[in-house]
Amino acid sequence: MADYIIRDARVEDCGEILQMLKELQEFCNNWGPLKLDEHTLRRDGFGEHKFFDCAVAEEKKKEESGPALVGYLLYYWAYSTSAGRMMVVEDIYVRQSNRTKGTGSALWAYVTKVAMEKGCKRIQWIVHDWNTNAIKFYKKLGAVDMCIRNGWLVYNLDADAMISSLAMLTANKQ
Structure with missing residues (x-):
């Protein structure tokens, strides 16, 4: 149980x-300064205009200290022009003390059911190439590496690049 x-x-x-x-x-070797705080999470996940949803694994109460979270899976909704509705998984994390106990699988099953109930045709995510345990888990689920199958590359613009690219793109319009 x-x-x-x-x-x-x-x-x-x-x-x-x-x-x-x-x-x-820390587990991901400090990919840079965390730019989120509790206020931002509250606003973006529970405010009037939600940007994400999240499922958590809560430890069953063992003491009077109250519940403790042992894992989470943060996701959001997107739209694919080839498939329609889709879920994007941003993070899945299980604390070291709860790994290999099925917690990650239970979180994944929970949000997969949510995605199916919402009519999603795809769940998409990225994973570090060094995270071999996660990759094995995803392959076991039947996931496909889109970089290999379709030649996709993942890009992003951080806040500074968004500002400079907007300036570049609109400079000739004035």
Whole structure:
């Protein structure tokens, strides 16, 4: 029997989710300064105009100390012109103490069901190439590496690049 329950995140979970984001950042070899704070998580995940949804794994109460989160899966909705509705998984993280106990699988199953109920035709995510345990898990699920199959490359513009690219793109319009 699992020592946790999977549920939708609540606004009061933001502090623990932020702490797990910091743990994930450390696990991923500090990919740069974390630019989020608890206020931002509250606004973007639970405010009037939500940008993400999140499922959490909550440890079943063992003591009077109250519940503790042992994992989360943060996701958002997108649209694919080739498939229609889709879910994008931004992060999945399980604390070291709960790894190999099925927590990640339970989180993944929970949000897969949510995606199917919403009529999604695809779930998409990225993974570090060095994270071989995660890659094995995804392959076991039947996931396909889109870089290999379709030659996709993933790009992004950070805030500074957005500003400079906008300036470049609009400079000739004036």
